[in-house]
Amino acid sequence: MHRFLLALALLASSFAATAQAALPAIQAPAAAANPYGLGALWAQGDPVARGTILVLAIMSLASWYVLITKLLAQSRMGGQGRAANQSFWKADSVQKGAQQLQAGSPYRFIAESALEAARKHDGLIGKVDINTWIAQSIERAVGTVHSRTQEGLAVLATVGSTAPFVGLFGTVWGIYNALVRIGASGSASIDKVAGPVGEALIMTAIGLAVAVPAVLGYNWLVRRNKVAMDTVRAFGSDLHTVLLAAGTR
Numbered sequence: 001m002h003r004f005l006l007a008l009a010l011l012a013s014s015f016a017a018t019a020q021a022a023l024p025a026i027q028a029p030a031a032a033a034n035p036y037g038l039g040a041l042w043a044q045g046d047p048v049a050r051g052t053i054l055v056l057a058i059m060s061l062a063s064w065y066v067l068i069t070k071l072l073a074q075s076r077m078g079g080q081g082r083a084a085n086q087s088f089w090k091a092d093s094v095q096k097g098a099q100q101l102q103a104g105s106p107y108r109f110i111a112e113s114a115l116e117a118a119r120k121h122d123g124l125i126g127k128v129d130i131n132t133w134i135a136q137s138i139e140r141a142v143g144t145v146h147s148r149t150q151e152g153l154a155v156l157a158t159v160g161s162t163a164p165f166v167g168l169f170g171t172v173w174g175i176y177n178a179l180v181r182i183g184a185s186g187s188a189s190i191d192k193v194a195g196p197v198g199e200a201l202i203m204t205a206i207g208l209a210v211a212v213p214a215v216l217g218y219n220w221l222v223r224r225n226k227v228a229m230d231t232v233r234a235f236g237s238d239l240h241t242v243l244l245a246a247g248t249r
Contacts, residue, residue, distance in 0.1 A: 046177065048173055049170060049173060049174060049177075049203075052166060052167075052169060052170035052173070052203060053170070053203075053206065055166055056163060056166055056167060056170075056203075056206050056207060056210050059159045059162075059163055059166070059210050059214075060159075060163075060209075060210045060213075062155055062159065063155065063156055063159040063160075063210070063213060063214040063217065064213070066152040066153075066155045066156055066217075067156065067213070067214075067217040067221070069152065070152055070153070070221050071221070071224075073149075074149075074221070074224050074225070074228060077106065077149075077228050078228060080101075080102055080105040080106065080107060081107065081228070081231045081232070081235070083101070083102065083105075084101055084105065084107040084108075084235060085235075087100045087101070088100065088101060088107065088111070089238075094111060094114070094115060094239070094242060094243060095115060097111065098111035098112055098115065106145040106148070106232060107232070107235055109141060109144070109145065110138060110141040110142060110145065110232070110235065110236050110239065111239060113137055113138065113140070113141035114134055114137055114138050114141070114236075114239055114240070114243055115243075116137070117133055117134050117136075117137030117138075118130075118134060118243060130244070131244060134240055134243055134244070135240055138236040138237075138239060138240050139236070141236070142229075142232055142233055142236050145229070145232055146225075146229055146232075149225045149228065149229065150225070153218060153221060153222065153225075156214045156215075156217055156218035156221070157214075157218055159210060159211065159214040160211050160212075160214035160215035160218055161211075162211075163207045163208075163210040163211035163214065164204075164207045164208055164211050165207070166207055167203045167204045167205070167206050167207015167208065167210070167211075168203070168204055168207060169203075170200070170203030170204075170206075170207070171200045171201055171203040171204045172200075173200075173203075174197075174199060174200025174201075174203060175197060175200045177200075178197055178199075178200055
């Protein structure tokens with residue numbers, strides 16, 4: 001009985017191996033290339049469609065350039081603020097403290113503007129109270145620094161507000177051309193409609209992909225600018241007090 005079962009098992013395994021060798025190998029189907037992607041849109045698009053894509057690409061590059069450069073400038077400004085708080089207030093005089101600050105630093109610009117205002121308090125300006133004159137000079141210097149921190153943000157705001165409409169324009173133009181081609185072919189089957197319309201909708205997706213980072217970057221930079229300017233205004237206020245206590249010299 002045991003020999004019979006062993007022979008039966010050997011016969012079954014031999015049959016299974018033979019059947020497996022006879023069957024062809026099953027291969028996974030190759031992924032078909034998308035015939036209606038961005039490449040097809042560029043290859044089949046007219047000058048208006050290609051121009052729209054180029055405009056969106058330029059807007060995206062401009063927004064990312066502004067975002068990266070402003071982040072670097074804000075980080076540099078933060079380091080200059082920390083350096084000013086560590087070295088400026090330990091100096092023997094405002095003039096020596098200003099000389100210790102980094103060239104091009106907004107804090108050095110404010111300190112030098114305040115010192116210049118204190119030295120030129122004569123003539124018609126001398127009739128103005130020294131407290132008011134120095135306060136106005138520091139306020140103007142702080143305003144200049146604030147204007148510099150806002151440079152480039154208009155690009156992000158413009159891209160964030162207009163990129164979706166540029167993409168929508170590309171979609172409308174693409175759907176119009178698709179309908180013209182469908183009407184010329186005389187066929188309105190799903191394979192004739194889905195491809196051109198899908199290509200046109202890519203424009204809207206590109207417009208949103210350009211606008212969303214610009215809007216998020218704009219809001220983030222505005223928030224970081226506010227924090228940096230609070231530090232600058234606090235420095236200007238303390239400098240005003242020190243100048244008056246030191247007799248403006």
